[in-house]
Amino acid sequence: MKVADMxxxxxxxxxxxxxxxxxxxxxxxGGHVDLGKLKAGGSWVQNFALYVNLGETDSPWExxxxxxxxxxxxxxxxxxxxAPAYCYEDMEKNDKDGKISALLTVEEGGVCEGSLARLRHLxxxxxxxxxxxxxxxNEIGYPxxxxxxxxxxxxxxxxxxxxxxxxxxxxxxxVAEMERMGMIIDVSHLSDAGFYDVLRLTKKPFAAxxxxxxxxxxxxxxxxxxxxxxxxxxxxxxxxxxxxxxxxEGLPGEKNPGSIAAIVRHAKHIINVGxxxxxxxxxxxxxxxxxxxxxxxxxxxxxxDALQKSGFGEGELEKIFSKNVLRFYKxxxxxxxxxxxxxx
Numbered sequence: 104m105k106v107a108d109m110x111x112x113x114x115x116x117x118x119x120x121x122x123x124x125x126x127x128x129x130x131x132x133g134g135h136v137d138l139g140k141l142k143a144g145g146s147w148v149q150n151f152a153l154y155v156n157l158g159e160t161d162s163p164w165e166x167x168x169x170x171x172x173x174x175x176x177x178x179x180x181x182x183x184x185x186a187p188a189y190c191y192e193d194m195e196k197n198d199k200d201g202k203i204s205a206l207l208t209v210e211e212g213g214v215c216e217g218s219l220a221r222l223r224h225l226x227x228x229x230x231x232x233x234x235x236x237x238x239x240x241n242e243i244g245y246p247x248x249x250x251x252x253x254x255x256x257x258x259x260x261x262x263x264x265x266x267x268x269x270x271x272x273x274x275x276x277x278v279a280e281m282e283r284m285g286m287i288i289d290v291s292h293l294s295d296a297g298f299y300d301v302l303r304l305t306k307k308p309f310a311a312x313x314x315x316x317x318x319x320x321x322x323x324x325x326x327x328x329x330x331x332x333x334x335x336x337x338x339x340x341x342x343x344x345x346x347x348x349x350x351x352e353g354l355p356g357e358k359n360p361g362s363i364a365a366i367v368r369h370a371k372h373i374i375n376v377g378x379x380x381x382x383x384x385x386x387x388x389x390x391x392x393x394x395x396x397x398x399x400x401x402x403x404x405x406x407x408d409a410l411q412k413s414g415f416g417e418g419e420l421e422k423i424f425s426k427n428v429l430r431f432y433k434x435x436x437x438x439x440x441x442x443x444x445x446x447x
Contacts (some may be wrong), residue, residue: 314341
């Protein structure tokens with residue numbers, strides 16, 4: 104079993120703890136993802152997101168650069184076990200060398216503060232995927248959930264889709280430049296209107312790195328059936344998110360522990376709607392409080408077994424756990440960085 108996971112927030116969590124005096128690193132830590140857990144869970148490729156909460160910082164650009172420095176330092180410390188990947192060829196080579204591939208991403212396009220030069224700089228630092236928004240409107244566009252607005256006294260905020268506010272004019276320039284450079288556009292967290300703007304304005308496959316099916320759980324962070332179909336028709340891929348609430352609607356006032364059975368339901372629905380080629384994994388480990396039956400990455404074989412027992416064949420499981428994501432990277436990430444795109 105090999106796993107390609109499209110999203111975790113481990114670097115951001117470790118960076119925050121390091122600033123508070125913690126010595127924990129990528130080698131071993133008390134979170135959901137470290138090198139020991141990755142090895143035990145069969146990791147081939149792990150996407151590491153540089154996540155910035157715009158509501159908790161006055162310097163999003165400095166924060167994302169600090170996280171990028173920390174990421175590079177951690178990879179250097181552990182270069183015998185993990186190596187950066189910038190394209191599919193790197194992932195193949197790292198696997199042959201017995202190393203886990205680390206793909207760098209950014210969660211929150213607002214870190215660029217509307218600057219295309221900063222976007223290009225992120226590419227030069229190795230970033231190969233970026234979510235256009237997190238939970239705040241930014242210079243690029245509008246999110247599915249507004250962290251400040253929607254949570255203020257509206258208990259059904261998570262069901263109210265924004266079909267009016269999509270990409271800004273600057274956001275349209277961002278997606279054009281990302282497509283030109285070979286940086287994957289990630290529509291997880293983006294509003295419904297923003298999703299269709301991306302679909303209309305681009306030609307290449309794009310991703311929803313950590314989003315589930317809205318038909319199974321009504322959170323607007325999940326994709327509608329039409330979105331799943333359109334993503335699949337474009338050749339894109341979506342990663343199953345392990346956040347309990349995104350998997351199944353919990354009871355008001357009660358903690359939702361999460362179940363593997365809910366992941367199985369989403370997987371079956373997504374394949375029924377979009378086909379077997381559009382689904383992967385996007386755990387959101389270290390970005391969620393946890394999942395009761397999948398406490399950390401080392402439990403990935405438990406998910407494989409549960410899906411297998413529910414009727415998934417070996418070929419389907421390989422697609423879900425790695426092959427679809429690797430196919431997507433092979434198609435979307437250029438083999439070599441184009442030098443005229445790297446600001447020096």
